Amino acid sequence: MDLKNKVIVITGGTKGLGKALALSFKKEDVNVVVCARNEEELKIFQKEGILGIKADVTKENDLNNLLKIVIKKFGQLDFWINNAGIWLPHLPIEEVDWKRAHDLIEVNLFGTVYGSRVALIQMRKQNFGSIINIISTSALEGRSGGSAYCASKYAVRGFTESLKKEVEGTNIKVISIYPGGMQTNFFDEKKPEGYNEYMNPDFVADIIIENLKSDNPEIDLVIKRPVKQS
Ligand SMILES: NC(=O)c1ccc[n+]([C@@H]2O[C@H](COP(=O)([O-])OP(=O)(O)OC[C@H]3O[C@@H](n4cnc5c(N)ncnc54)[C@H](OP(=O)(O)O)[C@@H]3O)[C@@H](O)[C@H]2O)c1
Incomplete structure:
Protein backbone atom coordinates (compact mmCIF):
# COMPACT_ATOMS: atom_id res chain seq x y z
CA MET A 1 0.00 0.00 0.00
CA ASP A 2 1.21 3.48 -0.83
CA LEU A 3 1.11 5.45 2.43
CA ILE A 8 -2.92 8.38 10.85
CA VAL A 9 -3.59 8.89 14.55
CA ILE A 10 -1.04 7.57 17.05
CA THR A 11 -1.94 7.61 20.75
CA GLY A 12 0.99 8.18 23.11
CA GLY A 13 2.97 9.60 20.22
CA THR A 14 5.39 11.89 22.07
CA LYS A 15 7.87 9.32 23.33
CA GLY A 16 9.32 5.89 22.67
CA LEU A 17 7.68 3.76 20.00
CA GLY A 18 4.88 6.28 19.31
CA LYS A 19 7.39 9.03 18.58
CA ALA A 20 9.52 6.73 16.39
CA LEU A 21 6.38 5.77 14.43
CA ALA A 22 5.24 9.40 14.09
CA LEU A 23 8.60 10.57 12.69
CA SER A 24 8.93 7.59 10.33
CA PHE A 25 5.36 7.94 9.00
CA LYS A 26 6.03 11.64 8.42
CA LYS A 27 8.99 10.68 6.18
CA GLU A 28 6.50 8.65 4.09
CA ASP A 29 4.40 11.82 3.56
CA VAL A 30 1.64 10.58 5.82
CA ASN A 31 -0.57 13.14 7.63
CA VAL A 32 0.36 12.32 11.21
CA VAL A 33 -1.63 13.24 14.32
CA VAL A 34 -0.37 12.29 17.77
CA CYS A 35 -1.90 12.59 21.21
CA ALA A 36 -0.53 12.44 24.75
CA ARG A 37 -1.21 14.20 28.05
CA ASN A 38 1.84 16.49 28.25
CA GLU A 39 1.07 19.59 26.18
CA GLU A 40 4.64 20.93 26.16
CA GLU A 41 5.93 17.73 24.56
CA LEU A 42 3.15 17.85 21.96
CA LYS A 43 4.19 21.37 20.88
CA ILE A 44 7.65 20.11 19.88
CA PHE A 45 6.03 18.14 17.05
CA GLN A 46 4.60 21.18 15.31
CA LYS A 47 7.92 22.04 13.68
CA GLU A 48 8.02 18.51 12.25
CA GLY A 49 4.63 19.14 10.60
CA LEU A 63 -10.57 10.67 21.91
CA ASN A 64 -13.91 11.64 20.37
CA ASN A 65 -12.73 15.27 20.29
CA LEU A 66 -9.44 14.17 18.77
CA LEU A 67 -11.27 12.31 15.99
CA LYS A 68 -13.51 15.32 15.31
CA ILE A 69 -10.43 17.53 14.82
CA VAL A 70 -8.86 14.93 12.50
CA ILE A 71 -11.99 14.55 10.34
CA LYS A 72 -12.52 18.31 10.16
CA LYS A 73 -8.92 18.81 8.99
CA PHE A 74 -8.36 15.76 6.77
CA GLY A 75 -11.84 14.37 6.01
CA GLN A 76 -10.92 10.73 6.67
CA LEU A 77 -9.04 8.32 8.95
CA ASP A 78 -6.85 5.63 7.39
CA PHE A 79 -4.98 4.28 10.44
CA TRP A 80 -5.46 4.52 14.18
CA ILE A 81 -2.62 3.12 16.32
CA ASN A 82 -3.48 2.39 19.96
CA ASN A 83 0.03 2.76 21.34
CA ALA A 84 -0.25 4.68 24.66
CA GLY A 85 0.71 2.44 27.54
CA ILE A 86 2.34 2.35 30.97
CA TRP A 87 4.34 -0.22 32.92
CA LEU A 88 5.01 -1.18 36.55
CA PRO A 89 8.41 -2.23 37.90
CA HIS A 90 8.53 -5.97 38.49
CA LEU A 91 7.35 -7.16 41.93
CA PRO A 92 6.00 -10.42 43.36
CA ILE A 93 2.18 -10.61 43.28
CA GLU A 94 1.93 -10.17 47.08
CA GLU A 95 3.78 -6.86 46.86
CA VAL A 96 2.11 -5.30 43.81
CA ASP A 97 0.33 -2.03 44.55
CA TRP A 98 -3.03 -3.01 43.05
CA LYS A 99 -4.20 0.62 43.01
CA ARG A 100 -1.37 1.28 40.55
CA ALA A 101 -2.34 -1.90 38.71
CA HIS A 102 -5.90 -0.57 38.29
CA ASP A 103 -4.48 2.62 36.77
CA LEU A 104 -2.29 0.56 34.46
CA ILE A 105 -5.27 -1.50 33.28
CA GLU A 106 -7.23 1.72 32.74
CA VAL A 107 -4.55 3.00 30.33
CA ASN A 108 -3.39 -0.22 28.67
CA LEU A 109 -6.76 -1.97 28.31
CA TYR A 114 -11.88 3.52 23.78
CA GLY A 115 -9.44 4.25 20.95
CA SER A 116 -10.66 1.24 18.98
CA ARG A 117 -14.31 2.22 19.43
CA VAL A 118 -13.78 5.81 18.35
CA ALA A 119 -11.80 4.70 15.28
CA LEU A 120 -14.21 1.86 14.44
CA ILE A 121 -17.28 4.13 14.37
CA GLN A 122 -15.53 6.40 11.83
CA MET A 123 -14.13 3.48 9.81
CA ARG A 124 -17.54 1.83 9.55
CA LYS A 125 -18.91 5.10 8.12
CA GLN A 126 -16.12 5.18 5.53
CA ASN A 127 -15.96 1.40 5.05
CA PHE A 128 -12.17 1.44 5.17
CA GLY A 129 -9.31 1.85 7.62
CA SER A 130 -6.97 -0.12 9.87
CA ILE A 131 -6.81 -0.26 13.66
CA SER A 144 7.44 -13.63 37.05
CA GLY A 145 7.12 -10.16 38.61
CA GLY A 146 5.16 -8.82 35.65
CA SER A 147 1.68 -10.04 36.59
CA ALA A 148 -0.20 -6.72 36.36
CA TYR A 149 1.37 -5.66 33.06
CA CYS A 150 0.97 -9.15 31.54
CA ALA A 151 -2.67 -9.24 32.67
CA SER A 152 -3.33 -5.90 30.96
CA LYS A 153 -1.70 -7.02 27.71
CA TYR A 154 -3.40 -10.44 27.65
CA ALA A 155 -6.67 -8.52 28.04
CA VAL A 156 -5.78 -6.23 25.12
CA ARG A 157 -4.97 -9.31 23.04
CA GLY A 158 -8.38 -10.84 23.84
CA PHE A 159 -10.14 -7.59 23.03
CA THR A 160 -8.24 -7.25 19.74
CA GLU A 161 -8.98 -10.84 18.67
CA SER A 162 -12.70 -10.16 19.27
CA LEU A 163 -12.48 -6.91 17.33
CA LYS A 164 -11.01 -8.84 14.38
CA LYS A 165 -14.04 -11.12 14.39
CA GLU A 166 -16.47 -8.15 14.51
CA VAL A 167 -15.01 -6.58 11.36
CA GLU A 168 -14.93 -9.80 9.34
CA GLY A 169 -16.47 -9.25 5.90
CA THR A 170 -15.82 -5.49 5.96
CA ASN A 171 -13.04 -3.43 4.46
CA ILE A 172 -11.65 -2.66 7.94
CA LYS A 173 -8.45 -4.35 9.12
CA VAL A 174 -7.32 -4.98 12.69
CA ILE A 175 -3.65 -5.67 13.32
CA SER A 176 -1.98 -6.94 16.52
CA ILE A 177 1.64 -5.98 17.13
CA TYR A 178 3.66 -7.87 19.74
CA PRO A 179 6.98 -6.10 20.33
CA GLY A 180 9.64 -7.42 22.70
CA GLY A 181 11.59 -5.06 24.98
CA MET A 182 12.48 -1.59 23.64
CA GLN A 183 14.73 1.08 25.12
CA THR A 184 12.18 3.84 25.90
CA ASN A 185 10.97 6.13 28.69
CA PHE A 186 8.66 3.30 29.74
CA PHE A 187 11.33 2.17 32.18
CA ASP A 188 12.30 5.57 33.63
CA GLU A 189 11.22 4.48 37.12
CA LYS A 190 13.33 1.31 37.06
CA LYS A 191 15.22 -0.40 34.25
CA PRO A 192 14.39 -4.12 33.99
CA GLU A 193 17.07 -6.78 33.81
CA GLY A 194 18.48 -7.05 30.29
CA TYR A 195 17.48 -3.48 29.36
CA ASN A 196 20.80 -2.86 27.56
CA GLU A 197 19.89 -5.62 25.10
CA TYR A 198 16.45 -4.19 24.34
CA MET A 199 15.58 -2.97 20.82
CA ASN A 200 15.77 0.57 19.53
CA PRO A 201 12.16 1.76 18.97
CA ASP A 202 13.16 3.07 15.48
CA PHE A 203 13.94 -0.53 14.46
CA VAL A 204 10.49 -1.67 15.64
CA ALA A 205 8.73 1.31 13.99
CA ASP A 206 10.36 0.49 10.64
CA ILE A 207 9.12 -3.12 10.77
CA ILE A 208 5.56 -1.96 11.60
CA ILE A 209 5.60 0.51 8.69
CA GLU A 210 7.07 -2.01 6.20
CA ASN A 211 4.29 -4.41 7.23
CA LEU A 212 1.61 -1.79 6.49
CA LYS A 213 3.20 -1.03 3.12
CA SER A 214 3.11 -4.66 2.03
CA ASP A 215 0.25 -5.94 -0.15
CA ASN A 216 -0.75 -8.51 2.42
CA PRO A 217 0.12 -7.21 5.92
CA GLU A 218 0.57 -9.67 8.78
CA ILE A 219 -2.31 -9.26 11.22
CA ASP A 220 -0.30 -10.83 14.06
CA LEU A 221 3.19 -9.40 14.01
CA VAL A 222 5.71 -10.45 16.68
CA ILE A 223 8.84 -8.25 16.70
CA LYS A 224 11.76 -9.56 18.72
CA ARG A 225 15.36 -8.40 18.79
CA PRO A 226 17.52 -10.12 16.18
CA VAL A 227 19.52 -13.03 17.59
CA LYS A 228 23.22 -12.11 17.71
CA GLN A 229 25.42 -14.31 15.54
CA SER A 230 28.38 -15.66 17.54
N1 LIG B 1 9.14 -0.40 25.92
C1 LIG B 1 8.95 -1.70 25.80
O1 LIG B 1 9.84 -2.53 26.10
C2 LIG B 1 7.65 -2.23 25.24
C3 LIG B 1 7.60 -3.58 24.84
C4 LIG B 1 6.42 -4.10 24.30
C5 LIG B 1 5.32 -3.29 24.15
N2 LIG B 1 5.39 -1.99 24.56
C6 LIG B 1 4.20 -1.17 24.36
O2 LIG B 1 4.51 -0.14 23.45
C7 LIG B 1 3.67 1.00 23.71
C8 LIG B 1 4.54 2.24 23.81
O3 LIG B 1 5.44 2.09 24.89
P1 LIG B 1 6.79 2.94 24.99
O4 LIG B 1 7.81 2.01 25.50
O5 LIG B 1 7.04 3.70 23.76
O6 LIG B 1 6.40 3.93 26.20
P2 LIG B 1 6.91 5.40 26.59
O7 LIG B 1 8.24 5.70 26.01
O8 LIG B 1 6.74 5.49 28.08
O9 LIG B 1 5.83 6.36 25.89
C9 LIG B 1 4.48 6.27 26.27
C10 LIG B 1 3.66 7.32 25.55
O10 LIG B 1 2.29 7.17 25.95
C11 LIG B 1 1.79 8.41 26.46
N3 LIG B 1 0.77 8.12 27.45
C12 LIG B 1 0.88 7.47 28.63
N4 LIG B 1 -0.30 7.44 29.27
C13 LIG B 1 -1.19 8.07 28.47
C14 LIG B 1 -2.57 8.38 28.58
N5 LIG B 1 -3.28 8.03 29.64
N6 LIG B 1 -3.16 9.04 27.54
C15 LIG B 1 -2.46 9.42 26.46
N7 LIG B 1 -1.15 9.15 26.30
C16 LIG B 1 -0.52 8.50 27.31
C17 LIG B 1 3.03 9.16 26.97
O11 LIG B 1 2.86 10.58 26.98
P3 LIG B 1 2.23 11.37 28.25
O12 LIG B 1 2.86 10.78 29.48
O13 LIG B 1 2.54 12.81 28.03
O14 LIG B 1 0.75 11.13 28.21
C18 LIG B 1 4.05 8.77 25.89
O15 LIG B 1 3.90 9.57 24.75
C19 LIG B 1 2.90 0.66 25.00
O16 LIG B 1 1.62 0.20 24.66
C20 LIG B 1 3.71 -0.47 25.60
O17 LIG B 1 2.93 -1.31 26.43
C21 LIG B 1 6.52 -1.43 25.09
Whole structure:
Protein backbone atom coordinates (compact mmCIF):
# COMPACT_ATOMS: atom_id res chain seq x y z
CA MET A 1 0.00 0.00 0.00
CA ASP A 2 1.21 3.48 -0.83
CA LEU A 3 1.11 5.45 2.43
CA LYS A 4 1.45 8.89 0.83
CA ASN A 5 -1.26 11.35 1.98
CA LYS A 6 -2.90 8.78 4.26
CA VAL A 7 -4.15 10.01 7.65
CA ILE A 8 -2.92 8.38 10.85
CA VAL A 9 -3.59 8.89 14.55
CA ILE A 10 -1.04 7.57 17.05
CA THR A 11 -1.94 7.61 20.75
CA GLY A 12 0.99 8.18 23.11
CA GLY A 13 2.97 9.60 20.22
CA THR A 14 5.39 11.89 22.07
CA LYS A 15 7.87 9.32 23.33
CA GLY A 16 9.32 5.89 22.67
CA LEU A 17 7.68 3.76 20.00
CA GLY A 18 4.88 6.28 19.31
CA LYS A 19 7.39 9.03 18.58
CA ALA A 20 9.52 6.73 16.39
CA LEU A 21 6.38 5.77 14.43
CA ALA A 22 5.24 9.40 14.09
CA LEU A 23 8.60 10.57 12.69
CA SER A 24 8.93 7.59 10.33
CA PHE A 25 5.36 7.94 9.00
CA LYS A 26 6.03 11.64 8.42
CA LYS A 27 8.99 10.68 6.18
CA GLU A 28 6.50 8.65 4.09
CA ASP A 29 4.40 11.82 3.56
CA VAL A 30 1.64 10.58 5.82
CA ASN A 31 -0.57 13.14 7.63
CA VAL A 32 0.36 12.32 11.21
CA VAL A 33 -1.63 13.24 14.32
CA VAL A 34 -0.37 12.29 17.77
CA CYS A 35 -1.90 12.59 21.21
CA ALA A 36 -0.53 12.44 24.75
CA ARG A 37 -1.21 14.20 28.05
CA ASN A 38 1.84 16.49 28.25
CA GLU A 39 1.07 19.59 26.18
CA GLU A 40 4.64 20.93 26.16
CA GLU A 41 5.93 17.73 24.56
CA LEU A 42 3.15 17.85 21.96
CA LYS A 43 4.19 21.37 20.88
CA ILE A 44 7.65 20.11 19.88
CA PHE A 45 6.03 18.14 17.05
CA GLN A 46 4.60 21.18 15.31
CA LYS A 47 7.92 22.04 13.68
CA GLU A 48 8.02 18.51 12.25
CA GLY A 49 4.63 19.14 10.60
CA ILE A 50 2.95 16.70 12.98
CA LEU A 51 -0.32 17.73 14.62
CA GLY A 52 -0.20 17.18 18.39
CA ILE A 53 -3.47 17.15 20.33
CA LYS A 54 -3.79 16.78 24.08
CA ALA A 55 -5.87 13.71 24.91
CA ASP A 56 -5.88 11.17 27.72
CA VAL A 57 -6.76 7.71 26.36
CA THR A 58 -8.61 6.83 29.57
CA LYS A 59 -11.17 9.51 28.66
CA GLU A 60 -13.27 8.43 25.70
CA ASN A 61 -14.50 12.01 25.24
CA ASP A 62 -10.92 13.22 24.72
CA LEU A 63 -10.57 10.67 21.91
CA ASN A 64 -13.91 11.64 20.37
CA ASN A 65 -12.73 15.27 20.29
CA LEU A 66 -9.44 14.17 18.77
CA LEU A 67 -11.27 12.31 15.99
CA LYS A 68 -13.51 15.32 15.31
CA ILE A 69 -10.43 17.53 14.82
CA VAL A 70 -8.86 14.93 12.50
CA ILE A 71 -11.99 14.55 10.34
CA LYS A 72 -12.52 18.31 10.16
CA LYS A 73 -8.92 18.81 8.99
CA PHE A 74 -8.36 15.76 6.77
CA GLY A 75 -11.84 14.37 6.01
CA GLN A 76 -10.92 10.73 6.67
CA LEU A 77 -9.04 8.32 8.95
CA ASP A 78 -6.85 5.63 7.39
CA PHE A 79 -4.98 4.28 10.44
CA TRP A 80 -5.46 4.52 14.18
CA ILE A 81 -2.62 3.12 16.32
CA ASN A 82 -3.48 2.39 19.96
CA ASN A 83 0.03 2.76 21.34
CA ALA A 84 -0.25 4.68 24.66
CA GLY A 85 0.71 2.44 27.54
CA ILE A 86 2.34 2.35 30.97
CA TRP A 87 4.34 -0.22 32.92
CA LEU A 88 5.01 -1.18 36.55
CA PRO A 89 8.41 -2.23 37.90
CA HIS A 90 8.53 -5.97 38.49
CA LEU A 91 7.35 -7.16 41.93
CA PRO A 92 6.00 -10.42 43.36
CA ILE A 93 2.18 -10.61 43.28
CA GLU A 94 1.93 -10.17 47.08
CA GLU A 95 3.78 -6.86 46.86
CA VAL A 96 2.11 -5.30 43.81
CA ASP A 97 0.33 -2.03 44.55
CA TRP A 98 -3.03 -3.01 43.05
CA LYS A 99 -4.20 0.62 43.01
CA ARG A 100 -1.37 1.28 40.55
CA ALA A 101 -2.34 -1.90 38.71
CA HIS A 102 -5.90 -0.57 38.29
CA ASP A 103 -4.48 2.62 36.77
CA LEU A 104 -2.29 0.56 34.46
CA ILE A 105 -5.27 -1.50 33.28
CA GLU A 106 -7.23 1.72 32.74
CA VAL A 107 -4.55 3.00 30.33
CA ASN A 108 -3.39 -0.22 28.67
CA LEU A 109 -6.76 -1.97 28.31
CA PHE A 110 -9.46 0.70 28.42
CA GLY A 111 -7.29 3.21 26.54
CA THR A 112 -7.13 0.67 23.70
CA VAL A 113 -10.85 -0.16 23.97
CA TYR A 114 -11.88 3.52 23.78
CA GLY A 115 -9.44 4.25 20.95
CA SER A 116 -10.66 1.24 18.98
CA ARG A 117 -14.31 2.22 19.43
CA VAL A 118 -13.78 5.81 18.35
CA ALA A 119 -11.80 4.70 15.28
CA LEU A 120 -14.21 1.86 14.44
CA ILE A 121 -17.28 4.13 14.37
CA GLN A 122 -15.53 6.40 11.83
CA MET A 123 -14.13 3.48 9.81
CA ARG A 124 -17.54 1.83 9.55
CA LYS A 125 -18.91 5.10 8.12
CA GLN A 126 -16.12 5.18 5.53
CA ASN A 127 -15.96 1.40 5.05
CA PHE A 128 -12.17 1.44 5.17
CA GLY A 129 -9.31 1.85 7.62
CA SER A 130 -6.97 -0.12 9.87
CA ILE A 131 -6.81 -0.26 13.66
CA ILE A 132 -3.38 -1.27 14.92
CA ASN A 133 -3.00 -2.28 18.54
CA ILE A 134 0.45 -2.23 20.12
CA ILE A 135 0.31 -5.18 22.50
CA SER A 136 3.54 -6.87 23.73
CA THR A 137 5.24 -10.23 23.92
CA SER A 138 3.98 -10.01 27.54
CA ALA A 139 0.62 -11.05 26.04
CA LEU A 140 2.16 -14.30 24.78
CA GLU A 141 3.66 -15.70 28.01
CA GLY A 142 3.42 -14.97 31.73
CA ARG A 143 6.38 -13.25 33.43
CA SER A 144 7.44 -13.63 37.05
CA GLY A 145 7.12 -10.16 38.61
CA GLY A 146 5.16 -8.82 35.65
CA SER A 147 1.68 -10.04 36.59
CA ALA A 148 -0.20 -6.72 36.36
CA TYR A 149 1.37 -5.66 33.06
CA CYS A 150 0.97 -9.15 31.54
CA ALA A 151 -2.67 -9.24 32.67
CA SER A 152 -3.33 -5.90 30.96
CA LYS A 153 -1.70 -7.02 27.71
CA TYR A 154 -3.40 -10.44 27.65
CA ALA A 155 -6.67 -8.52 28.04
CA VAL A 156 -5.78 -6.23 25.12
CA ARG A 157 -4.97 -9.31 23.04
CA GLY A 158 -8.38 -10.84 23.84
CA PHE A 159 -10.14 -7.59 23.03
CA THR A 160 -8.24 -7.25 19.74
CA GLU A 161 -8.98 -10.84 18.67
CA SER A 162 -12.70 -10.16 19.27
CA LEU A 163 -12.48 -6.91 17.33
CA LYS A 164 -11.01 -8.84 14.38
CA LYS A 165 -14.04 -11.12 14.39
CA GLU A 166 -16.47 -8.15 14.51
CA VAL A 167 -15.01 -6.58 11.36
CA GLU A 168 -14.93 -9.80 9.34
CA GLY A 169 -16.47 -9.25 5.90
CA THR A 170 -15.82 -5.49 5.96
CA ASN A 171 -13.04 -3.43 4.46
CA ILE A 172 -11.65 -2.66 7.94
CA LYS A 173 -8.45 -4.35 9.12
CA VAL A 174 -7.32 -4.98 12.69
CA ILE A 175 -3.65 -5.67 13.32
CA SER A 176 -1.98 -6.94 16.52
CA ILE A 177 1.64 -5.98 17.13
CA TYR A 178 3.66 -7.87 19.74
CA PRO A 179 6.98 -6.10 20.33
CA GLY A 180 9.64 -7.42 22.70
CA GLY A 181 11.59 -5.06 24.98
CA MET A 182 12.48 -1.59 23.64
CA GLN A 183 14.73 1.08 25.12
CA THR A 184 12.18 3.84 25.90
CA ASN A 185 10.97 6.13 28.69
CA PHE A 186 8.66 3.30 29.74
CA PHE A 187 11.33 2.17 32.18
CA ASP A 188 12.30 5.57 33.63
CA GLU A 189 11.22 4.48 37.12
CA LYS A 190 13.33 1.31 37.06
CA LYS A 191 15.22 -0.40 34.25
CA PRO A 192 14.39 -4.12 33.99
CA GLU A 193 17.07 -6.78 33.81
CA GLY A 194 18.48 -7.05 30.29
CA TYR A 195 17.48 -3.48 29.36
CA ASN A 196 20.80 -2.86 27.56
CA GLU A 197 19.89 -5.62 25.10
CA TYR A 198 16.45 -4.19 24.34
CA MET A 199 15.58 -2.97 20.82
CA ASN A 200 15.77 0.57 19.53
CA PRO A 201 12.16 1.76 18.97
CA ASP A 202 13.16 3.07 15.48
CA PHE A 203 13.94 -0.53 14.46
CA VAL A 204 10.49 -1.67 15.64
CA ALA A 205 8.73 1.31 13.99
CA ASP A 206 10.36 0.49 10.64
CA ILE A 207 9.12 -3.12 10.77
CA ILE A 208 5.56 -1.96 11.60
CA ILE A 209 5.60 0.51 8.69
CA GLU A 210 7.07 -2.01 6.20
CA ASN A 211 4.29 -4.41 7.23
CA LEU A 212 1.61 -1.79 6.49
CA LYS A 213 3.20 -1.03 3.12
CA SER A 214 3.11 -4.66 2.03
CA ASP A 215 0.25 -5.94 -0.15
CA ASN A 216 -0.75 -8.51 2.42
CA PRO A 217 0.12 -7.21 5.92
CA GLU A 218 0.57 -9.67 8.78
CA ILE A 219 -2.31 -9.26 11.22
CA ASP A 220 -0.30 -10.83 14.06
CA LEU A 221 3.19 -9.40 14.01
CA VAL A 222 5.71 -10.45 16.68
CA ILE A 223 8.84 -8.25 16.70
CA LYS A 224 11.76 -9.56 18.72
CA ARG A 225 15.36 -8.40 18.79
CA PRO A 226 17.52 -10.12 16.18
CA VAL A 227 19.52 -13.03 17.59
CA LYS A 228 23.22 -12.11 17.71
CA GLN A 229 25.42 -14.31 15.54
CA SER A 230 28.38 -15.66 17.54
N1 LIG B 1 9.14 -0.40 25.92
C1 LIG B 1 8.95 -1.70 25.80
O1 LIG B 1 9.84 -2.53 26.10
C2 LIG B 1 7.65 -2.23 25.24
C3 LIG B 1 7.60 -3.58 24.84
C4 LIG B 1 6.42 -4.10 24.30
C5 LIG B 1 5.32 -3.29 24.15
N2 LIG B 1 5.39 -1.99 24.56
C6 LIG B 1 4.20 -1.17 24.36
O2 LIG B 1 4.51 -0.14 23.45
C7 LIG B 1 3.67 1.00 23.71
C8 LIG B 1 4.54 2.24 23.81
O3 LIG B 1 5.44 2.09 24.89
P1 LIG B 1 6.79 2.94 24.99
O4 LIG B 1 7.81 2.01 25.50
O5 LIG B 1 7.04 3.70 23.76
O6 LIG B 1 6.40 3.93 26.20
P2 LIG B 1 6.91 5.40 26.59
O7 LIG B 1 8.24 5.70 26.01
O8 LIG B 1 6.74 5.49 28.08
O9 LIG B 1 5.83 6.36 25.89
C9 LIG B 1 4.48 6.27 26.27
C10 LIG B 1 3.66 7.32 25.55
O10 LIG B 1 2.29 7.17 25.95
C11 LIG B 1 1.79 8.41 26.46
N3 LIG B 1 0.77 8.12 27.45
C12 LIG B 1 0.88 7.47 28.63
N4 LIG B 1 -0.30 7.44 29.27
C13 LIG B 1 -1.19 8.07 28.47
C14 LIG B 1 -2.57 8.38 28.58
N5 LIG B 1 -3.28 8.03 29.64
N6 LIG B 1 -3.16 9.04 27.54
C15 LIG B 1 -2.46 9.42 26.46
N7 LIG B 1 -1.15 9.15 26.30
C16 LIG B 1 -0.52 8.50 27.31
C17 LIG B 1 3.03 9.16 26.97
O11 LIG B 1 2.86 10.58 26.98
P3 LIG B 1 2.23 11.37 28.25
O12 LIG B 1 2.86 10.78 29.48
O13 LIG B 1 2.54 12.81 28.03
O14 LIG B 1 0.75 11.13 28.21
C18 LIG B 1 4.05 8.77 25.89
O15 LIG B 1 3.90 9.57 24.75
C19 LIG B 1 2.90 0.66 25.00
O16 LIG B 1 1.62 0.20 24.66
C20 LIG B 1 3.71 -0.47 25.60
O17 LIG B 1 2.93 -1.31 26.43
C21 LIG B 1 6.52 -1.43 25.09
